[in-house]
Amino acid sequence: MLALPCAAGGQELRPYTITGDAIVESLTGAPGDAVRGRALVLERTSTCILCHSGPFPEEKFQGDLAPSLSGSGSRWSKGQLRLRLVSASRLNPATIMPSYYRVDGLDRVAPAWRGKPILSAEQIEDIVAYLATLLE
Amino acid sequence: MKSAGTIVAVALLIAAGIAIAPLAATEIPPAERRSGYSFMAPDTKAIQDDDTANPGMLWVLDGEALWNSKAGATGNACADCHNDARASMKGVAARYPAYDKALARPVNLEQRINLCRTRQQQATPFAFESRDLLALTAFVAEQSRGAAIAPEATAELAPFVAKGRDFFMRRQGQLNLGCTNCHDDNWDKHLAGSAVTQALPTGYPIYRLEWQSLGSLQRRLRNCITGMRAQNYDYGAPELVELELYLMTRARGMPIETPAVRP
Numbered sequence: 293m294l295a296l297p298c299a300a301g302g303q304e305l306r307p308y309t310i311t312g313d314a315i316v317e318s319l320t321g322a323p324g325d326a327v328r329g330r331a332l333v334l335e336r337t338s339t340c341i342l343c344h345s346g347p348f349p350e351e352k353f354q355g356d357l358a359p360s361l362s363g364s365g366s367r368w369s370k371g372q373l374r375l376r377l378v379s380a381s382r383l384n385p386a387t388i389m390p391s392y393y394r395v396d397g398l399d400r401v402a403p404a405w406r407g408k409p410i411l412s413a414e415q416i417e418d419i420v421a422y423l424a425t426l427l428e
Numbered sequence: 429m430k431s432a433g434t435i436v437a438v439a440l441l442i443a444a445g446i447a448i449a450p451l452a453a454t455e456i457p458p459a460e461r462r463s464g465y466s467f468m469a470p471d472t473k474a475i476q477d478d479d480t481a482n483p484g485m486l487w488v489l490d491g492e493a494l495w496n497s498k499a500g501a502t503g504n505a506c507a508d509c510h511n512d513a514r515a516s517m518k519g520v521a522a523r524y525p526a527y528d529k530a531l532a533r534p535v536n537l538e539q540r541i542n543l544c545r546t547r548q549q550q551a552t553p554f555a556f557e558s559r560d561l562l563a564l565t566a567f568v569a570e571q572s573r574g575a576a577i578a579p580e581a582t583a584e585l586a587p588f589v590a591k592g593r594d595f596f597m598r599r600q601g602q603l604n605l606g607c608t609n610c611h612d613d614n615w616d617k618h619l620a621g622s623a624v625t626q627a628l629p630t631g632y633p634i635y636r637l638e639w640q641s642l643g644s645l646q647r648r649l650r651n652c653i654t655g656m657r658a659q660n661y662d663y664g665a666p667e668l669v670e671l672e673l674y675l676m677t678r679a680r681g682m683p684i685e686t687p688a689v690r691p
Contacts, residue, residue: 339603342620353621357614381604388614390603398604400659405602 305393306413308378314371315378319393319413329422332415333361339390339410340419347426358389364423373420377411392416454612456626456678462615463630463682464690467623472637476689484566484635484687487559487642491567494560500551506564509548513571521569522577522684525673527584534588536669538565538644556663562642566633569686576683577630579676592674595667601658622691627652628679629672631688642687645672 308315318324333340334351345354346361364373375382380389392411401407411419465473475481495506495513510516525534528543535543541564542553554561579585596607610619611627618624632645639647646668653660661667 355618355620357610357617357619357624388605388609390605398600398602399598400600401602402654402657402659405657408602410602 305395305409310375310382311371313375313383314369315374316371318417319374319378320417322417324414324417324419324421326418326421326425329418329420332411332419333422338415338419343389361423362426363428365426366428368423370420370424373423374416377416377419454608456612456615458681461628461679461682462626463628463685463688464623464625465631465685465688467625468689468691472689472691476631476685482635482687482689484633484642484689487563487566487633487635488570488687490559490563491565491570494564495567500545500549502548502550504549506544513568517568517571519572519575519578521572521686522575523579525588525669525676526580527582533666534585534669534673536646536672537569538646539664539669541565541568557644557647562633562644565644566642566687569633569684572684573686574683576681577676577679579673579680585673588670589674589677591667592670592672595671596674601653601656603656605656607652626678627675628682629675630679630682631685631690633686634688634690636690638691645675 306319308319309317332338333346334348340361341348341351341354343355343357344359344361345356348354368376376389378393379391380387381391390410393409393413393416395407395409465476468476475483479485492513495510498505498508507513521537524537524540526540527533528535528540538554538556538561541561545551545553554564579589596611599606599609607627610624615624615626629645629648632648633642634648635642636648644663646663649668649671650660650663
């Protein structure tokens, strides 16, 4: 299946191909940086640890609305993690996990965020690279 | 097929103005409802429990002074018309937002007080979230402490409750979340360090430790809307009043705690 997302305003999303439950190819064509990915997961504006916990001993406040990110890399391939981040609602339409690389199908987005994905393609790749290292 | 008896009963409920929209599977059953208080740490509960430790009581005291002071072109104090608030304001906050005939829509307690400022005192309305408006609102609402929340179930209000409910259920904002996703489906969990709770407006205005101030229910709602990265509404906007009204119907029968303390 081919998905060609188009931005509602301004920023163009890069095209990607969904194969089964995964996006096999990197959104940027290059591998991400796992160190930057870890920092991004912990960053408040990425929102991940509002819902998730994980192997972050330095972080006092972690959420429990979602499974721990520990072991993500052993449960899922990079391609599966990529699709989960790009558009979790494709895997589970009822999920509360936001779709991080999508600008369509949203209602009443605040002006500051309108037409922009929550994360950039580079940031998604960094996070995918980091999650893939979480083997236990 | 509905029996004639059911149809008659439903017609009577409609005539009585009682909303009969089917409850979504996700709405919290009455027996499982819990005030935000019950999710708090013991030391935070202790602040609310002790009037001499609860900073919200400072606003209540200010409100009492305002209640007794003359204002506006008419030079009337609230007390000149309403006398002793302990009697005249008892239970009032428990049924707000309430329908205002002249405006043909619900107004919340802050707006109701401002209507008396403009209509009765011929004074300028207080700004939303101003110290004076919060103080008077806290003072009036404190007279209902312990009273059961009882928004009026009238045909006039029903469409506004329904609009508030629609807003609560609808996914929105960049994070594509609805209020219901957190407050109905995940109220027993934690968003980062914070208990999600059931969004029951039992104690407003509240003293919120994070604000280091008293604040209104609308301030709290605007915080959650901002968190969803959704378009916000100005203080006093009809949409926020409708949301307040729906939340009060969810809390029907629960006791008022004003001024509550929240993290």
